[in-house]
Amino acid sequence: MVVPLDRERLLAAVERSPQAVTAHDREAWVGLFTVDASIEDPVGSRPHVGTAEIGRFYDTFIEPRDITFHRDLDIVFGTVVLRDLELEVAMGPAVTMHIPAYLRYDLREAHGEWRIAELRAYWELPAMMAQFLRTGSRAMSPALQMSRDLLVIQRLRGTAGFMSGFRRVGARHKRLVQTFLDALARGDKATAMRALAPSAATTLGDNDALDIAELAEQLYRAQWSKMNGSGPTVTVSLNSGHGRGIMFADVAWRGNTITKIRYFPA
Structure with missing residues (x-):
């Protein structure tokens, strides 16, 4: 287990992620990760690995949206930080999603700072899509934007990788x-x-x-x-x-x- 001082440093390193997301600061957010880091969001989808792919993940899933992190519990165990929370995701002016989730951050010390080596997000993609579709006609515009961003930024391979997140335990x-x-x-x-x-x-x-x-x-x-x-x-x-x-x-x-x-x- 880490000593109390490291616990606070680990939590501070993790907290910089929602801060950068809220500020829409791409450079700061991508800079939180090690050069060989991976993001699996949601778990079950194809991971984004390395700085370039993590940048494309930001452009596709974070930049077009306003995301609020409603934290319930943080656990620090070794160099792992777990966060039990709800994500409030504004897909557009008329559509806001509420997504129960768990985030797992595996951290590694690099150049005297704790950085994220692996981020795994446990949430249910089918449930999120069902919630999205229940908004009816209001979902049309954000759905078109999401489809365009996936195909333009992630291309076919990345889009298929994201869609593989639909396969999950039931x-x-x-x-x-x-x-x-x-x-x-x-x-x-x-x-x-x-x-x-x-x-x-x-x-x-x-x-x-x-x-x-x-x-x-x-x-x-x-x-x-x-x-x-x-x-x-x-x-x-x-x-x-x-x-x-x-x-x-x-x-x-x-x-x-x-x-x-x-x-x-x-």
């Missing part, structure tokens, strides 16, 4: 994760184990082994407040007697098992 996988969590919350380790693949790894953060008994102790009587599916991952915001946390559950596309659990306590 209701069946969420029910599986909810069954797993409900079992842990009541201390039923046997039922929780049945939801896991035989080779499933359970960790505190990304790397520290955490057996099912330890996880059950952490999540005893836990309640979840937000759950979404992005790519192969179900992400959940949790609150137990030990405090709040975020859990990432990777699931098998086929079958009905959880293949990996990562738990990040606040």
Whole structure:
């Protein structure tokens, strides 16, 4: 884990991202990333890798919009910062989207400063598009602009890469994760184990082994407040007697098992 001083530096480095987005400062925002950084937004879409692609990501998805970050929880674990939030995205004068999301920032120290080496955004592209279409005729103008920006800036390969974000875990996988969590919350380790693949790894953060008994102790009587599916991952915001946390559950596309659990306590 990082010392308290580094925690504040990591949070400050992450906070510069919404500041630059709000100011529409392209140079400042792109400059927050390492030269080999990647952005996967949403998780499940093709990542944007390197300074040039990150610049095109900004031009396509950030510059044309006004984005407000409504934060609920920040977690710092090692050099990872997790942010549980809602994104308020003004697509145009008459269309504003409200997108429940989790942002994961993996940071690396470069030239004495913390920079973002990887940004992953966990939100549901199909749900966002459904919300967008429900605005009816007001969606026409921003939809045309979005389509034009994708094709002109991202071109066909980038557009296809973004559209691959539509493939993500669905209701069946969420029910599986909810069954797993409900079992842990009541201390039923046997039922929780049945939801896991035989080779499933359970960790505190990304790397520290955490057996099912330890996880059950952490999540005893836990309640979840937000759950979404992005790519192969179900992400959940949790609150137990030990405090709040975020859990990432990777699931098998086929079958009905959880293949990996990562738990990040606040």
